[in-house]
Amino acid sequence: MKQVSITVQKFSFALLGFTLLGLAQLASAQSVDPLPSWNEGKSKQAIIQFVAKVTNEGSADFVPPAERIATFDNDGCLWSEQPMYFQLFFAIDRVKALAPQHPEWKEQEPFASLLKGDVKAALAGGEHAILEIVMATHAGMTTEEFELIVKEWLATAKHPTTKRHFTEMVFQPMLEVLTYLRANDFKTFIVSGGGIEFMRPWTEAVYGIPPEQVVGSSIKTQFEMRGDKPVLVRLPELSFIDDKEGKPVGINSHIGRRPIAAFGNSDGDLQMLQWTTAGEGARFALYVHHTDAEREWAYDRDSHIGRLDKGLDEAVEKGWTVVDMTQDWEVIYPYQMK
Amino acid sequence: MKQVSITVQKFSFALLGFTLLGLAQLASAQSVDPLPSWNEGKSKQAIIQFVAKVTNEGSADFVPPAERIATFDNDGCLWSEQPMYFQLFFAIDRVKALAPQHPEWKEQEPFASLLKGDVKAALAGGEHAILEIVMATHAGMTTEEFELIVKEWLATAKHPTTKRHFTEMVFQPMLEVLTYLRANDFKTFIVSGGGIEFMRPWTEAVYGIPPEQVVGSSIKTQFEMRGDKPVLVRLPELSFIDDKEGKPVGINSHIGRRPIAAFGNSDGDLQMLQWTTAGEGARFALYVHHTDAEREWAYDRDSHIGRLDKGLDEAVEKGWTVVDMTQDWEVIYPYQMK
Numbered sequence: 001m002k003q004v005s006i007t008v009q010k011f012s013f014a015l016l017g018f019t020l021l022g023l024a025q026l027a028s029a030q031s032v033d034p035l036p037s038w039n040e041g042k043s044k045q046a047i048i049q050f051v052a053k054v055t056n057e058g059s060a061d062f063v064p065p066a067e068r069i070a071t072f073d074n075d076g077c078l079w080s081e082q083p084m085y086f087q088l089f090f091a092i093d094r095v096k097a098l099a100p101q102h103p104e105w106k107e108q109e110p111f112a113s114l115l116k117g118d119v120k121a122a123l124a125g126g127e128h129a130i131l132e133i134v135m136a137t138h139a140g141m142t143t144e145e146f147e148l149i150v151k152e153w154l155a156t157a158k159h160p161t162t163k164r165h166f167t168e169m170v171f172q173p174m175l176e177v178l179t180y181l182r183a184n185d186f187k188t189f190i191v192s193g194g195g196i197e198f199m200r201p202w203t204e205a206v207y208g209i210p211p212e213q214v215v216g217s218s219i220k221t222q223f224e225m226r227g228d229k230p231v232l233v234r235l236p237e238l239s240f241i242d243d244k245e246g247k248p249v250g251i252n253s254h255i256g257r258r259p260i261a262a263f264g265n266s267d268g269d270l271q272m273l274q275w276t277t278a279g280e281g282a283r284f285a286l287y288v289h290h291t292d293a294e295r296e297w298a299y300d301r302d303s304h305i306g307r308l309d310k311g312l313d314e315a316v317e318k319g320w321t322v323v324d325m326t327q328d329w330e331v332i333y334p335y336q337m338k
Numbered sequence: 339m340k341q342v343s344i345t346v347q348k349f350s351f352a353l354l355g356f357t358l359l360g361l362a363q364l365a366s367a368q369s370v371d372p373l374p375s376w377n378e379g380k381s382k383q384a385i386i387q388f389v390a391k392v393t394n395e396g397s398a399d400f401v402p403p404a405e406r407i408a409t410f411d412n413d414g415c416l417w418s419e420q421p422m423y424f425q426l427f428f429a430i431d432r433v434k435a436l437a438p439q440h441p442e443w444k445e446q447e448p449f450a451s452l453l454k455g456d457v458k459a460a461l462a463g464g465e466h467a468i469l470e471i472v473m474a475t476h477a478g479m480t481t482e483e484f485e486l487i488v489k490e491w492l493a494t495a496k497h498p499t500t501k502r503h504f505t506e507m508v509f510q511p512m513l514e515v516l517t518y519l520r521a522n523d524f525k526t527f528i529v530s531g532g533g534i535e536f537m538r539p540w541t542e543a544v545y546g547i548p549p550e551q552v553v554g555s556s557i558k559t560q561f562e563m564r565g566d567k568p569v570l571v572r573l574p575e576l577s578f579i580d581d582k583e584g585k586p587v588g589i590n591s592h593i594g595r596r597p598i599a600a601f602g603n604s605d606g607d608l609q610m611l612q613w614t615t616a617g618e619g620a621r622f623a624l625y626v627h628h629t630d631a632e633r634e635w636a637y638d639r640d641s642h643i644g645r646l647d648k649g650l651d652e653a654v655e656k657g658w659t660v661v662d663m664t665q666d667w668e669v670i671y672p673y674q675m676k
Contacts, residue, residue: 211594223583256549
């Protein structure tokens, strides 16, 4: 009886595999433009050629589906990051919301300046000031409470210049790259300097990237029983900074294998692109270059946010794809689609 | 033109979805025993009933596929852990292999005892001794070098009593649970106190669990350029202990959502089972109870390895599934299959 069962099971799996293969071939044979918001040009061509190459079983560059790992920076790569990182808008709004419980903030920097509306003065304290703001606003609650806070903020907060919700300011051309890669059996991951638990509540709905495929900076959490109920409490202590040299470390820790494609926009992504392209076989690295002052922002070597300097030189030297936003993208945000 | 392309794409996706649904229904309608190595009884029934409940779209307990997360301890849950954790056999073999480069070990504990073959004396130093052995054998090389070392060891090393390769000593009934859950759109993860990079080189081949779904204890790594080549170097410094209170922390960090099913065998898994079952909706928790001195090992409340004491009481109290290995499992290891 067991023998028969196993045979039936094997047969149905084989049938499923065969049918899937047939459908996939059917789909890829259609001449559908997978990147309709990309203008024709070198960047679009490079993406499509790479995908064709690694998915072609006859090719020397073929990569089995399980190894098709693609990593994406978030700030400035999948959504905008000007005039400052969106997570900082969140933190500032949280400082304002929490101020009534912290009368001492009225006379304590960086909070005092923030509450007076002087963000520049508040951030003059540099990394230390940012860390204080982050810890005061991102720690001290359970992970579930924090998730709700993020979701509520996203539902109401608007960007100061576009007046759009922050999750509307994602890049349509990059959404298409994500979909295109997944349709070709890639697993897409975010690898961002942003907070891992700030991203997870919305990346699945907005990017199609589930929480378990989000890598980011983190603070420590602690398991506690509150009565009968176990909770994870967010502690005001840094755990991991997922930026620069930290990105390959985060990739190794979370994914455990080297990506074959990586997408970024700043020097903070350089080590991720180096780590990705240093693997054997076909590799792909892409920088989004913010060149579009009219439709988005234009900044690179001298920017405090999303500086792209060393990375730009290395990209040119190594022949990585550099997206010229003005030239390469027909639209920037989904809400601009006709 | 774009409009037409998008319509064609939508149609082909709809077609794919429809066909997949049809095949899945076909498969689930067949009366194939998904757990052939499990004897009929309460444990087997509980697993099957849980899966039926959360996958039935009409049921109040239905869980969407994306949220079907199941976590498994490794040592003692997916493979054996006696007479000591298999990773410790690896560490001891590495001490022997590295001894020629460390003449000082001849007079330095815990190495001196280990090299004389007296494991008990070596481990008398407790946690500190184990940490020294781990750091001496698991750090100081790149991540790629370590992966090779693990693979070479697994290919040659044998268990002292069964004389089998360690990866042959996995539990056939648990392999069936993994396959059964995945066939029902669960994502299966390992959440183990063992070393994350000790497991990843073989979990995909042995359990069908890819590296990115393995959570474990870890040491720190550091990004370095060696000439033109970026590497990650393993440092002799603990990063994370994925045991007890650490398991929900590791789950939150790596997966970012709460499992709906968790499988363990010791008090080290208790917090994972508490965290899993404290979520809303249908939840499943299972303990493998090692009761089979003849075919495997029998140990629980007094064991130094895989102690199951508090967890056993809580399982009984809360009605979790407790597998009686002797009663519930028709075979233990795959090589015993007829």
